Amino acid sequence: MSHIAETAPGATGAVGVRQAQKLRTRQALMDAALRLLEHQSLSSLGLREVTRAAGIAPTAFYRHFKDTAELGVALVEESLGGLHGALRTGLSAPDPGDSEARIALTVGLIADLTRSAPAHVRFVARERHGGVQPVRRAIGDQLRLFAEEVADALGALPDSAGWPREDLLMLAGIYVDHMVMTASAFLAAGPDGEQSTAELARRQLRLVGLGRRHWLDG
Amino acid sequence: MSHIAETAPGATGAVGVRQAQKLRTRQALMDAALRLLEHQSLSSLGLREVTRAAGIAPTAFYRHFKDTAELGVALVEESLGGLHGALRTGLSAPDPGDSEARIALTVGLIADLTRSAPAHVRFVARERHGGVQPVRRAIGDQLRLFAEEVADALGALPDSAGWPREDLLMLAGIYVDHMVMTASAFLAAGPDGEQSTAELARRQLRLVGLGRRHWLDG
DNA sequence: TTCCTCGGAGAACGACTGTTTACTGGATGA
């Protein structure tokens, strides 16, 4: 029985030449789409346009996606799927009491992310409120999931320990929205405006942190 | 000399039948576009599509706009142009010291605005990061202008009186972004989720208000 | 080797796109 799993499709790693090539073409489609989406929205992205940029025949598109919308959902997964653990492990580094260090680190991570994957960041910011419903929903789901993880992490920090879950989610929502807005601001500002954009983001996080510290005062 | 102004084009009110009809057609184009933009983005909005929905010939489009992008910029003006005074006069009502009342009023105004002009709100939220650069820029300019006015108003309130202008703009940025996000959240939630969305927005504004109150503490 | 699977190519379809050119007819101003 167990020898079946060795050649079963969908098994992680170790796939045949056939599947590997299919994955490579699929990735080429996603890369091409992401490149084209720099100057337009997903709802205007044509199937032929993508295949042309990817270097394959238009009809081959259907072997991977039935829609450009379905391609968009795959791009959401690629853009936000690996983000959950990444930021959390990055944020677990500093001393839990040093909020200033945490703020600087957070903004730095957002800047790095935007610099290393600008197309993905732009795609998420753009299609979050975009015209393609399934993609909008996928991004909303991912960000909601991400906010829940942030809420978990916040519950372990001194400033917000013991908060009701509802309040933690409220705060996490502020942070997630602010993260997306900041990333988009980095894109809009370009390399020259990176420092001032980062400083603005840090000050805003500082103010939110103050509110957090006094949330249970009165 | 003065009698010239009576028939001069561009004068407010009192225009000939000719100009009035042109304005009506122009408005029909904008209304049709706004209706079509409920389910797509501006970058996929076709010229023929708009004229068809407006009930005029495709070529007549060029009498009013050279692009759908130019039409989009006009929609930005229509959506955000009249907003500057509206919210400010609304916010000048409550006692300057009663921040809770101000918060409730603000969220209420956003809810009203979203209910009375959902298409405009959706358009702004969607195209703020959309694929059409001139429109993106127009929205950015309008929101920046709006943020400056908010900063002015904040400078007159007790909690943030005497702040440096830079900090006032930082805070105003939080408020403006939060306003757009909240309006978009109202749209996504629909009528049933209006109350919980409003409650979430109010709690977030309460936390930001706390941060504001303690900004100059340390 | 032999058969089967399946990712990809090619051609063709009808529909739709933005734009140009020439024209109409009612409002406009002397």
Add this chain to the structure above:
DNA sequence: TCATCCAGTAAACAGTCGTTCTCCGAGGAA
């Protein structure tokens, strides 16, 4: 009244679009 202006029309243009159908040929299993 009469010449002018100009918003809107109609036809035609070359492209592009999504989609279907048919076929090819290399990879995989026996």
